[in-house]
Amino acid sequence: MEETTTVANRDPGEGPWAWGAELDPMLQVRRARGLLTGRRGERALREAVEGRTVLLTGASSGIGRETARRLGHAGAEILLVARRRDRLEELAEEVRGQGGTAHVLPCDLTSADAIAELVEQIRADHDGVDVLVNNAGHSIRRTLERSTDRLHDFERVMELNYFGAVRLTVPLVADMRARGGGHVVNVSTMGVQFGYEPRFAAYLASKAAVDAFTRSAAPETRRDHVRWTTVYMPLVRTDMITPTKAFHRAPAMSVERGASMVLDGIVRRPVRVTHPFGTMSQAAQLVIPRRMEAAMSRTVGRRRAPETAVAPPAA
Ligand SMILES: NC(=O)c1ccc[n+]([C@@H]2O[C@H](COP(=O)([O-])OP(=O)(O)OC[C@H]3O[C@@H](n4cnc5c(N)ncnc54)[C@H](OP(=O)(O)O)[C@@H]3O)[C@@H](O)[C@H]2O)c1
Numbered sequence: 001m002e003e004t005t006t007v008a009n010r011d012p013g014e015g016p017w018a019w020g021a022e023l024d025p026m027l028q029v030r031r032a033r034g035l036l037t038g039r040r041g042e043r044a045l046r047e048a049v050e051g052r053t054v055l056l057t058g059a060s061s062g063i064g065r066e067t068a069r070r071l072g073h074a075g076a077e078i079l080l081v082a083r084r085r086d087r088l089e090e091l092a093e094e095v096r097g098q099g100g101t102a103h104v105l106p107c108d109l110t111s112a113d114a115i116a117e118l119v120e121q122i123r124a125d126h127d128g129v130d131v132l133v134n135n136a137g138h139s140i141r142r143t144l145e146r147s148t149d150r151l152h153d154f155e156r157v158m159e160l161n162y163f164g165a166v167r168l169t170v171p172l173v174a175d176m177r178a179r180g181g182g183h184v185v186n187v188s189t190m191g192v193q194f195g196y197e198p199r200f201a202a203y204l205a206s207k208a209a210v211d212a213f214t215r216s217a218a219p220e221t222r223r224d225h226v227r228w229t230t231v232y233m234p235l236v237r238t239d240m241i242t243p244t245k246a247f248h249r250a251p252a253m254s255v256e257r258g259a260s261m262v263l264d265g266i267v268r269r270p271v272r273v274t275h276p277f278g279t280m281s282q283a284a285q286l287v288i289p290r291r292m293e294a295a296m297s298r299t300v301g302r303r304r305a306p307e308t309a310v311a312p313p314a315a
Helices: 015-021 024-038 041-049 062-073 087-097 112-126 152-179 192-195 200-225 255-267 278-287 289-301
Strands: 053-057 077-081 103-106 131-134 184-191 226-233 270-276
Touching: 015 103, 015 255, 015 278, 024 087, 024 103, 041 062, 041 184, 041 255, 053 192, 062 077, 062 103, 077 087, 087 103, 087 270, 087 278, 103 270, 112 152, 131 255, 152 184, 152 192, 152 200, 152 226, 184 192, 184 200, 184 255, 192 200, 192 278, 200 226, 226 255, 270 278
Parallel strands: 053 077, 053 131, 077 103, 131 184, 184 226, 226 270
Antiparallel strands: none
């Protein structure tokens, strides 16, 4: 994370996420470089996005909403995608009020037909996009035991988190290649780096699938100047974690800091944006996998919090 990620007002509820971010040695190097060159924070973001078209999914709330606000402020032309039109309209008004450019493109990303229409609309009205941010997502927290008669949960999560992203990305990347380049930013979860997350099998599998897709797609499209970035997002205080009581008391990153990780990905275009705790847990996963598995298994026995409320299957 670089200066684009520096949050002026630190949220005390962030706990170790805030000081943990400072452990990244590359952050200090980038800060020093930024101080020397003067290319920091808002200026670096403006240089990266001004006049560029950025499509952001999941823009109606949480990390996506905050990312859109700051992209608009930095002079990007933003295409706002999510289902709730009223939320998107409100956000677009706010962006325009600050002198930015925003377009509202409501779409249910679980529908292949709706995505195909969205792509056609983008081609007709905007001549493709320079940056695609796949941020829309849905999480589910449920043990395998409680999932035996709810296998559709796995399909639902996959439909949005994996197929939704792929259905949008493949045609837009084809356009990027034809236009001479572009950038895809996927918002994943630190859970994929951590690897052992009881109750999150459906969610983590869908995010890991996007990772695997990206690792294969990136070398295919590299010569055509398409770059891919995965943001391994830690726990962030958004609507997504509200239903999980266990997270109410847990330290969570602020939405501003979460958005800063996405913006850092857009500015620097690295392969991955990660919190130092994510890198550490990825290393631990490689070195002591059984111990991690055993440690995490102990959390299943504890009745810490109810799981995601069981909704009736969709008709
Ligand atoms: N919060 C965390 O702790 C955390 C941790 C790791 C990773 N992440 C990832 O960060 C991303 C953003 O999540 P968030 O925390 O900001 O959650 P959020 O506030 O719940 O936002 C989710 C966004 O996804 C959109 N969305 C959901 N279903 C959709 C659908 N069928 N079609 C189109 N859009 C849809 C929602 O908009 P509509 O309801 O208007 O459609 C909303 O804008 C997600 O990919 C999530 O997996 C979050």
